[in-house]
Amino acid sequence: MKSLSVRNLNVWFGEGPDRVDAVKAASFDVASGGSFGLVGESGSGKSTILRAITGLVPTWSGDIEIDGDHVLPKRGRAFYKMLQMVFQDPYASLHPRHSVDQVLSETLQLHGFKDIDTRVNRLLDDVGLGAAFRFRYPHQLSGGQRQRVAIARALAPEPEILLLDEPTSALDVSVQAEILNLLSDLRTEHKLTFVMVSHDLSVVGHMCDNVAVMRDGEVVEVLGIEKMRRMEPDNAYTKHLLDVSLNYASS
Amino acid sequence: MNLLDVEDLWVRFPTSSGVFDAVRGISFSLGRERLGIVGESGSGKSMTGRAILQLIRPPGRIEAKRIDLQGKPLLNASDKEMRAVRGSRISMVMQDPKFSLNPVMTVGDQIIEAYRLHNKASRRDARARAIEMLEAVSIRNPERVLRAYPHEVSGGMGQRIMIAMMMIPNPQILIADEPTSALDVSVQGQVLGIMNQLVQDRGMGLIFISHDLNLVAEFCDRVLIMYAGRIVEVCEADKLHEAKHPYTQGLLNSLPRLDEPKDRLEALVRDPEWRQQPSVSGLL
Ligand SMILES: Nc1ncnc2c1ncn2[C@@H]1O[C@H](COP(=O)(O)OP(=O)(O)OP(=O)(O)O)[C@@H](O)[C@H]1O
Ligand SMILES: Nc1ncnc2c1ncn2[C@@H]1O[C@H](COP(=O)(O)OP(=O)(O)OP(=O)(O)O)[C@@H](O)[C@H]1O
Numbered sequence: 178m179k180s181l182s183v184r185n186l187n188v189w190f191g192e193g194p195d196r197v198d199a200v201k202a203a204s205f206d207v208a209s210g211g212s213f214g215l216v217g218e219s220g221s222g223k224s225t226i227l228r229a230i231t232g233l234v235p236t237w238s239g240d241i242e243i244d245g246d247h248v249l250p251k252r253g254r255a256f257y258k259m260l261q262m263v264f265q266d267p268y269a270s271l272h273p274r275h276s277v278d279q280v281l282s283e284t285l286q287l288h289g290f291k292d293i294d295t296r297v298n299r300l301l302d303d304v305g306l307g308a309a310f311r312f313r314y315p316h317q318l319s320g321g322q323r324q325r326v327a328i329a330r331a332l333a334p335e336p337e338i339l340l341l342d343e344p345t346s347a348l349d350v351s352v353q354a355e356i357l358n359l360l361s362d363l364r365t366e367h368k369l370t371f372v373m374v375s376h377d378l379s380v381v382g383h384m385c386d387n388v389a390v391m392r393d394g395e396v397v398e399v400l401g402i403e404k405m406r407r408m409e410p411d412n413a414y415t416k417h418l419l420d421v422s423l424n425y426a427s428s
Numbered sequence: 429m430n431l432l433d434v435e436d437l438w439v440r441f442p443t444s445s446g447v448f449d450a451v452r453g454i455s456f457s458l459g460r461e462r463l464g465i466v467g468e469s470g471s472g473k474s475m476t477g478r479a480i481l482q483l484i485r486p487p488g489r490i491e492a493k494r495i496d497l498q499g500k501p502l503l504n505a506s507d508k509e510m511r512a513v514r515g516s517r518i519s520m521v522m523q524d525p526k527f528s529l530n531p532v533m534t535v536g537d538q539i540i541e542a543y544r545l546h547n548k549a550s551r552r553d554a555r556a557r558a559i560e561m562l563e564a565v566s567i568r569n570p571e572r573v574l575r576a577y578p579h580e581v582s583g584g585m586g587q588r589i590m591i592a593m594m595m596i597p598n599p600q601i602l603i604a605d606e607p608t609s610a611l612d613v614s615v616q617g618q619v620l621g622i623m624n625q626l627v628q629d630r631g632m633g634l635i636f637i638s639h640d641l642n643l644v645a646e647f648c649d650r651v652l653i654m655y656a657g658r659i660v661e662v663c664e665a666d667k668l669h670e671a672k673h674p675y676t677q678g679l680l681n682s683l684p685r686l687d688e689p690k691d692r693l694e695a696l697v698r699d700p701e702w703r704q705q706p707s708v709s710g711l712l
């Protein structure tokens with residue numbers, strides 16, 4: 178079980194007039210075994226925070242700690258065995274000429290597993306695809322099927338922390354229910370710690386204990402799920418988001 | 429006259445283990461309306477949209493009794509004619525928006541080029557229009573985004589850029605494949621408002637592919653519900669919550685709700701019977 182803490186995180190891109198301050202002084206804590214949600218405006222810096230934790234942005238400042246230890250600028254293999262990320266864009270994150278089998282076996286080999294064959298099949302079962310999809314290429318899969326391959330790949334090293342960027346936004350509701358149930362099971366069985374980005378507040382409400390709400394690079398509020406359910410946020414933008422989303426869910 | 433009539437459409441892929449039918453003989457029309465297509469992952473929604481524009485990659489093939497655009501057959505159109513249709517009469521926003529943008533060209537150059545292809549305009553005027561378009565889809569700091577490359581914009585920004593671009597030719601039909609799946613509810617509302625205006629003011633027909641049942645129920649006029657390559661139910665969008673087919677009901681029941689928390693979500697139990705049932709006609 179691992180806890181994660183982000184302190185005063187700044188991420189910027191470019192310079193001069195094109196400088197973007199994508200994340201400004203963001204702080205939040207995720208308890209070990211906890212599930213934390215990031216919601217907010219499109220373009221507000223949610224994916225950038227996950228990418229910074231994973232070590233995929235060159236320019237950042239602040240402090241990222243896992244179990245109280247500072248994360249080093251250069252992440253090694255042990256880091257990626259412990260922490261995995263599912264990317265927002267399943268098209269870009271799968272190599273077009275690698276079959277599902279290649280993607281999963283290579284990841285398993287890289288992390289030193291031996292029983293590759295059994296594991297590949299189990300991963301495919303876990304994400305509801307089954308062995309029939311094992312030798313397909315990305316272009317032979319629908320959007321949701323690709324997303325499930327991406328989730329299977331992230332689960333392959335049996336990580337302790339999983340960062341999920343819109344993991345179900347490409348999925349229909351029935352597959353979404355299956356994946357969310359699977360993630361909940363994994364969380365209890367393997368004591369996983371989650372950070373999950375979603376624009377769907379009911380998904381975040383179902384999965385997470387605490388939520389950070391972002392707008393224009395800043396975390397405007399961190400609140401508990403119960404508070405969100407009771408529609409009692411302190412921040413005006415959070416309230417606006419809740420109002421709009423409840424409005425349309427009920428109509 | 430209907431904008432589009434599709435009859436007995438099949439999309440088939442030969443594979444090592446026989447032919448896989450991704451779409452199995454569906455029929456529907458599109459009027460000047462917002463037609464939703466919903467259904468589970470892999471049910472054939474995207475293939476249906478792509479087949480209309482003949483964008484199925486070989487060895488996949490399209491078969492149909494007819495695909496008529498305002499009464500004129502598209503099915504045997506030449507490649508040249510199809511390019512003309514794709515360029516101006518029917519636009520499609522693909523499910524993978526960033527994938528459809530050119531990765532080595534700035535967002536601005538792509539919008540400006542698309543705009544000038546359809547309008548007589550100087551580069552400067554086209555640029556001004558591009559900024560307006562990005563503002564219309566609620567993009568903060570459009571000047572900066574024009575100079576950015578596709579990998580430098582967020583998921584939801586990519587989606588909005590594609591939507592803005594697809595509106596440029598002023599199409600008669602817009603096929604939007606999961607166009608708002610990466611947008612927060614607030615921005616989503618603004619983007620839907622723009623599409624809505626095109627339907628109301630210009631009489632455009634919209635095919636709105638989505639897995640978001642609540643959204644489709646609220647936003648569309650009519651809905652086709654697809655399962656395993658067939659249409660299992662057609663209904664008025666505002667009656668979607670009273671849908672009769674157990675598949676549609678199952679989809680509705682698997683939604684999480686903010687106001688009614690539960691430990692586990694209901695997973696859909698599929699009945700092998702559903703596969704065999706004949707496709708329901710969505711023709712007008
Ligand atoms: N590599 C990059 N170069 C320049 N700017 C970038 C880069 N990556 C992200 N940005 C900018 O940083 C900001 C935050 O982007 P980010 O992808 O984190 O948003 P997001 O909250 O995930 O949005 P969405 O919900 O739309 O996916 C955006 O303005 C984006 O254009
Ligand atoms: N080149 C191909 N070869 C074989 N099967 C394919 C090919 N392309 C797509 N398929 C299959 O066709 C079916 C329909 O795919 P389609 O992309 O239309 O699904 P969809 O309803 O859009 O799903 P999603 O909601 O996940 O995007 C899927 O089961 C997919 O695996």
Ligand SMILES: [Mg+2]
Nearest residue numbers: 224265582583
């Ligand atoms: Mg993002």
Ligand SMILES: [Mg+2]
Nearest residue numbers: 319320474523
């Ligand atoms: Mg699709």
